[in-house]
Amino acid sequence: MFSARSIPVSDRRLGVVVGPDWSRAGSSKLRALYRRAQDEHWQPENDVDWPATIHFGRTVPVRSLLEAQATVLEPFASHGSDLWSQFRWELQAWLVCQSYHGEQAALSGAACLTAVLTDSDARLAAAAQVADEARHVLAFQLYISRYLQRPYGLAPSLNRVLQQALADADWSYSLLGMQVMVEGLADAVFRMGEHTFMDPVIRSVLRRVAADEARHVAFGTMLLREHCREDCEAEVRRREDFILTMAQSISQRFLLEDLWERLDVDADSGRRFAQEAPLMLEFRRLAFSKVVSILRVIGLLTPAVIDGLCKLGLARRDTGADT
């Protein structure tokens, strides 16, 4: 029932205002985020149509030049178009399951934020996020239990990412890990999924979840932009290391190791495809594009960060760094 890890309620290093400032009651941007969360509330069971089947595994058409190019690369070239359709369905199932696990971690992270933040409106926004993340857990859980016969467990690489995000004793690093790296990634993947996933149920879920995630990203950005402004040189270096370590784990995650096993495809051939196919390179860069834009807003898109992200294939060389 309870995690062995205690909530560090004594941690007060976020540097936000203690207690409510009565003179600005109802006017802060954080309060506005809380209000928007109330207005945009939705119910997974009632607001999404849940048909009896989504026809998981049916043949799907190739829709773009990049996709057509991917089908003639190994491991697909020697297996025909059936394997490509299977891959698309399994990739969707894998992303949905990893999202479910990520939502569980986001729920824990947001709940801890309510205990460590000291600004009244920030606490309201964090509490609204707890309710949002609980709704996301339920939505993905309903989808998985109704339509996926063989759900994917928590990938070790994702587990590492989430551990890194939540483990640091300084909660500004947990914010950077969860609200910027994990939430930013989820936001971009959900928006891509809205257009590329293959059944209307998951697209409908993702549209609603993505609207909530945009608020969470805005919340994290507001807190960190303020907090990181005071960083000394050594702190910036530490944040750069943290960002690049997490990015490394995220790029490992995209090698899709458990997916190749499921498709009965040679693991080396699958990994090579995930690493080198132009379609997958583009997918990774798009998935990371939101993280890059948030890092720019909070002043952490430094030359070292851009260089590291480019080496990992998560950003383009022409992405301008903050100096």
Ligand SMILES: [Fe+2]
């Ligand atoms: Fe979420």
Ligand SMILES: [Fe+2]
């Ligand atoms: Fe979130």
